[in-house]
Amino acid sequence: MKFTIKRIYNNNSALVEMNVGKEAVVQGKGIGFSKRKGDLLDADKVETILYLGDFKDHKQLADLLKNVPLDIVACVWNAIDEVKNLYDLKLLNYLYITLSDHVYQAMRKLRNNTYQPNLLPALKDKYPKEYLAAQYTLRVINRDLDLNFPPEEAKNIALHYINAEGEENEELSKDSIAKEINVIVTNILKEYGISRKLSNENYYDRLMIHLKYLVDRVESDTQDAVTFSPLMQESMKQQFPKSTVITEKIIDEIAQKLNINLTDNERIYFLIHIQRIIQEEKN
Structure with missing residues (x-):
């Protein structure tokens, strides 16, 4: 099999075009050393092959591979591809990046004995299919990466x-509105002393990605149709008062300035994201 280099990530990994017309990321000790775009790789040195499929955001992938080992990325991506078919889930491509990063950060905490279970409530009653997919993914991660995450993960x-x-679109609609929402959220977070820093960067970035796709859901009228029970909503408000206050202020300002009314579910998603940022800073 022929591997033609399209991009070198580091000495041990590269983006390649294969002789069957597919793109893949390959890993192997020293395979990228002294190589350039257009060079051929020695197939005997390739240890891991990660087929990209429909994933086309090479910049996000390059940023991910700067920090996350390819074996973790490959394990997570393969698991995502499996659950898409097994559980008939339609998932946006940014999941490949965010879940890989999450697993790597959680793995580091697990090995450093600083891992703590998530305090947020389980949503498996409302999302049984997604929870089955998550449990399957967790089994794959524990098995293939030789880890021992608890079931709560x-x-x-x-x-x-x-x-x-x-469903992935070629281009997100209303990009200018998305930027305005981003400004509203970041400004309000700063009012409460929350900004992106080393201690919270992973969860902060996930909130920003959530905002990126929020406008698309609003414009296509595909905000989550599954509703959380009033009891669960009230319980979360009481358990996370600071996150609730911040969330309500964000939702109100988005409504006033942009005339966008978000569902109760979007409120819950905001609350969960913000609480995770605050919780990570405390940890």
């Missing part, structure tokens, strides 16, 4: 699946 994975549900 499925909550985190399920949340990634829930947030990423949708």
